[in-house]
Amino acid sequence: MTTTATEDISSLVDVPLWTEAAKNITWSVPPRAVLEKKNDGSPNPYVWFPGGKLNTCYNCVDRNDPDAIALIYDSAVTNVKQKYTYGEIREQVVLLAGVLTDYGVKKGDTVVVYMPMVPEAVFVLLACARIGAVHSVVFGGFAPKELAKRIDDAKPKVLVTASCGIEPKRVIPYKPLVDAACDIATHKVPVKIVLQRTGQALAELNPVKGDRDYYNEMERAKRDGLGFERCVDVDSEDPLYSLYTSGTTGVPKGVVRSNGGHAVVLRWSMDYIYNVKKGQTIFTASDIGWAVSHSYTVYGPMLAGVTTIMYEGKPVGTPDAGAFWRIISEYNVKTMFSAPTAIRAIRREDPNAEIAKKYDLSSLNVLFVAGERSDPETLRYCQQVLNKSLVIDHYWTTELGSPVTATCAGSSDLAVKWGSAGKVVPGSTMRVLTEDTHEEATAPNTFGNIVLKLPLPPAAFPSLWRNDEGYKNSYFTKFPGYFDTGDAGIIDEEGFVHIMARTDDIINVAGHRLSTGSIEQIINANPLVAECCVVPLPNKMKGHLPLGIVVLKNNDGIDLAKLLRELVASTRSDLGAIACFERAVFVERLPKTRSGKVLRRCIRDMVDGKPMKVPATIEDEAVLPEIEQVLRIEGLLPEPLRESKI
Template sequence: MWASDPTLREDVLTMTGRYQELYDRSMTHSEEFWAEAAQKLSWYKKWDRVLDDSNAPFYRWFSGGEVNTCFNALDRHIEDGRGDQAALIYDSPVTSTVETFTYTRLRDEVARLAGALQARGVTKGDRVIIYMPMIPQAAMAMLACARIGAIHSVVFGGFAANELATRFNDAKPKLVMAASCGVEGSRVIEYKPLLDRAIERADHKPESVLLFQRSQCEAPMQDGRDYDWVVECAKAAPADCVPVAATDPLYILYTSGTTGQPKGVVRDNGGHMVALHWSMKNIYGVEAGDVYWAASDVGWVVGHSYIVYAPLLAGCTTIMYEGKPVGTPDAGAFWRVISQHQVKVLFTAPTAFRAIKRDDPNAKLMGDYDLSCFEALYLAGERSDPDTLQWAEKSLGVPVIDHWWQTETGWPICANPRGVELLPIKYGSPTVAVCGWDVQVVDEGGNCLERGKIGALVAKLPLPPGTLPTLWQNEDRFKSSYLEEFPGYYATGDAGFIDEDGYIYVMSRTDDIINVAGHRLSTGGMEEVLSGHQDVAECAVIGVHDDLKGQLPLGFVVLKSGVTRPHDTIIAEIVAMVRDQIGPVAAFKQATIVDRLPKTRSGKILRKTMRSIADGESYNTPATIDDPAILPEIADALKEIGYAK
C-alpha cells in the first residue's frame, strides 16, 4: 500500500529534479515552452505571436492563430483512429442509467446539435446560455457551441430565476439550451418554470429555447419560442467545425462578485486548449485512453475544464456522474463508479470525502469493490484539511493530492506534478507552483514577504495560457478586481505562505485572516486543528466581532455519524486542542455543534454569510447556496450561544 509502507513511500517520493528543470524552463523560456505544448494540437493557422503583450495588462496568447476547440476534443481523435474508444460515460444512479458514447458517436451528435443551433440562427460570436443538469446533452451543448464558434455560458441547473435573468442581461444570449428538469437524489427539480420566469424578468430576452425533455418531467412549450431538442436535431444537417481566432472567447462563466453583480470570466480558445491539454499529462498523469473522472458539475469551472474539455482534448474517457458522494445510494457510490468504469484518476472536492468519511468512518464500503485500477485522488475547490486527506490516503492506499486553483485561472496554480514527478507530500500544502505560475506572497503594500510569513498570495503577470484574459465587456472591473491592489500581479484573494522548500500553503481567503487583539491569525489553521478531532466530520471557523479584541474565532462543528458523546465534552476538547496547537493567542474559546454547514452547490462553506449572521448584519442569501433552509438553522445555533441577536 502506498500510504502505509514507509519504505515504499520513500522510494516513490525520491525527487529527481525533473519538476524543477521543467518549471525553470517555463519561467526563463516561457514562449518557447508554451509553443512546444501548442504544437501537440491541431491549428488551422499558426500563431503570429506566442505571447502578445502589446496591450498589457490585457495579455493574449497565440494571437494570430486560428483553431477550433471542438475539433481538437473530438474530430482529431477520430482522425487518429480513436473513433471507437469511449469518450464519455454517463453514470446516473438517480435515474439508474449508464450509457457510453464513443468519440465517433459523440462527434456525430455534437455536429447535429451544432447544425440545429445554426438552423435557429446562431453564428460565430453569438452567446448561448446553457441551463442543464449533469446529463450528456450538457456536454454536447458546450461542444456544439465551440464547434460553430458560438460563446457558451453555462448556468448551474436549478439556479434561481433572478440570477438567471442577470446573466441574460449581461451575456445577451441569442438562444438558451435547457433541460426540462434535474434530478437530485429523490427530488425532481423542474427547470422550465424557472427559465420562463427568468426570461419574463430579463431586459434581454433570447430569441429561442432549445429544450431537452427528460422522461422524469415533460415541460410545456411556448409556441414560436421553444423548440424540442430531439426534433430539431433529427432534421438538422451536421455542422462542420468553424475556425475561430485563438484569442476569441470560448465561454463566459459567471462567478460571484463582491458587489452582488456577477463577474463574467472569459476563457479564450487557444490558450485554454493548450493549458488544459498540457495539464492532463503533467499534473494528473493521464494520457489518451485512460479513464478520468472529475466528480463535479458543468455549472462550475471544474466541470468545464475537467469533465468536458481537458479529458477530451487529451483523448481520455471522461465520466459524467449524476449523483452524490453519499445517498445515491450510500457512501460507497464513488468506489462503485471507480471499479465499474476502471477509473485511473478521480478529482473531487474535499467536502465530498468529508461526507463519505462522516457516513462510513472506517471505509468499510470500500471493501466491496476492486479498486486496483485506481492510481491517484486529487482534491480542490476549498482547502483540504490534513485529517480528511490522510483518511483518504490511508483508506485508498494511493497518493492523495491537494491542488489549488480558481474559476478565474481555469486550471491549477499549485499542484503536485505527478505526471512529471511525484514530490514529497506535505499535509496542508497543495505542493508547488505549476509550470508557468510565478507565485509570491506580499504584504498589504505589495512588498514580497520572507519565507514562512503569511500574506496575500499573488501571481506575477503575465499569467500563463488558459487563464482569464478579461471579464466579459468589463475591462475596468477586470483591472479593479484583480490587478490594481498589487500592481504587476494578479491578486488571488487567498492568503498563505511559502515555506523554506518552496511549498505553498493556502490558508484562507484574505478576508478570513482575522485580527485578534492585533494578531493576524488564519481561520484555516484553526480549522485544521478542529478537523483532527476524532469525532469531527466537518468544521468551519469564522471571525466574529468583539468590542475588546476586535475579532474572536468561533467554531462550527459537524460530528461523524454515530457519535453519542456529550457535546460539551467535545467542545471542551477542541478548545483545548486549539490552545495547545496554536496557542492562547488564538483566543479560541467557543464553538457550536450543528447538523450541517451552509455550502454552495460546489461544496464551498459560506463563511462570509455565517459571519454576517453571527454579527447581526444584513445579508443576501447567496445564489449558489445548496439549501437556503440551513441559514435559519445556523442563526438558531448562534442565538443559543449569544450571537445573531
C-alpha cells in the same frame, strides 16, 4: 498587435516548454509566438499564442479515434448508463451545431446552457465551440432572478435547457424557472430548446414563444441535411466560453476563457499534472456549471483523447457513501478529481471505510482534491481508503482555469505535503505579498496575500464579459502587476504553497492576525469532528475572537462540554494562548455552495449582525436558518437578521 520593445517577453515564461506543448494542438494557422504584450493600457496586457487560429471542437472531437470511448454517462438518480465513442459524439455535435446555425447563431454569438448532468450538455458545449459561438453555462435549478441576470448580461440568441433536474429526494422542473427568468429579463431570448427527459417530469412547450423540442430539432437537422460538418476557425484570443461568478456588487461577473491558451494548457495538464493517457479514464466529480467540470469533465480529457465520466448523482445518498468508489471500480478509473467537502460527506457516513472495502480500487493512481482548503484529516481518510494511490491537494480558481499549484502526477517530483496545495505549476509565478508593505516576501513561511505575478498562466481569463472596469478593479487594482487571488497563506522553505484562508477571513485578535484555516485544521484533527469552519466573533476588548461552527460525525452520547475543552486545549497547544479560541457551537451541517465551498462569509455576516449576502450557488438555503437558531440560543447574535441575495 505591438509588443513592448524594452521588455524581453521570453524571460517571463518557459518558451521551450510552451512551444512544445502547443505542438499537441492542431492549428489551422500556427501562432507566431508563445506570448506577446499589448500596448493598450490593459491591467493584464499579455496574450498567449498570438496569431494562432484553431477550433477547440475539432481538437476535442474530430481529430480523435472515432471508435474510442469518449464519454461514460452514469446516472445514479435514473439508473441510466451509456457510453459514447468520439465518432458518436461527433454525429450529435454536427447535428446540434446545424440546429444552432439554423436559428442564426454564428461566430461570437452567445448560447446560455441551463442543464443537468446529462450527455446532451456536453454536446451543446462542443456544438458551440464548433461554430465559434460562446457558451455560458448556468447551473440547472438556479433561481429565475439569478438566471435572468445572466441572460441580460450574455444576451443569448438561444437558450438550451432540460425539462427537469433530478435530486436524490426530488425532481426540479426547469422549464417554469426558465419561463420566469425570461419574463424578468430585459433581453428576450428568441429560441429555447428543451431536452425532454423521458420517464421524468416533462415540460409544456409553447412554439409561439420560441420553445423547441431538442429531439425533434435533432431529427429535423438530420432529415433536412442541416448538419454542420466543418469547424469554424477562431483566433487564439477569441472567447470559447464565459462562466459567471457571483459579484459583490450584485452583478454577476462573466469570466471569459479564450480558445488558444485554454486548449494548450489543458492538453498539457492531462499529461503533466493528471497523468492520464489515451485508453485511460478520468472521473471528475463536479457539476457542469463549475469551471472544474468545464476543464476536466469536458475539454481537458477530450483534448487528450481519453475517456471521461459524467456522473449524475451525489457522493452520498445515491444510494450510499460508496457511490464514488463504485464508479472507480466499475470503470477502472485511473485519476479522480473531487472537492474535499464530498470526501467529508463520505467520511461522515462511512467513518471506518467499511463501504469502500466492497470495491476494487486498485485501478486508481491518483485522487486530486480542490475547491477549498483540504485539511490533513480528510486527506488521511482518503489515503486510508485508497491505500497506495497518491492523494493530492491542488489549487486554482474559476478565473485561472487550470491548476497553478499541485504535485504533478506526470512529473518526477511526486513529493506530497499534506496541509499544502503542492508546488507552483509551470506557467505560473506565485508570490506572497506582505500585509504591511505589499512587497514580495523574501523569507519562506511569511504569511501574506497570495498573488500571481503577470503574465497569468495560459488558461487564465483575459477579461470579464463586457466588463473591463470590473476586470481591472476586482483583480488588479489592489496589487498592480499582480493578480489578486483573494487568498492568504505562505510558501514554505521547500516551495510548498499553503493556502490558509480568504483574505477577508483573517481574524484580528488583540492586534494579532490569525488564519481561520490554521484553527480549522486543529479542530478537524479531532476524531469526533466531521468538519468545521471558524469565523470571527466581535469582541469589545480584543476586536474579534474565533468562533468554531462544528459538525460531528455522530452526536450520540458525546459530552459536548468535554469535547469543547479538548478542542480549546488542542488549539492552545498548537497555536498558543494568543489564539483565544474558547467558543464553539455544534450544528448538523454547514452552509455550502453547490461545489462544496463553505459559506463562511454568510456566518460571519450573521454574527456581525449584517444583512447576509447569500450567493445563488448555495446548495440548501435551509441550513442558514438552522445555524442562526443555534447561534441565537447561544446568545451569539446581536439582532434579527435581514437577508439579501447576490
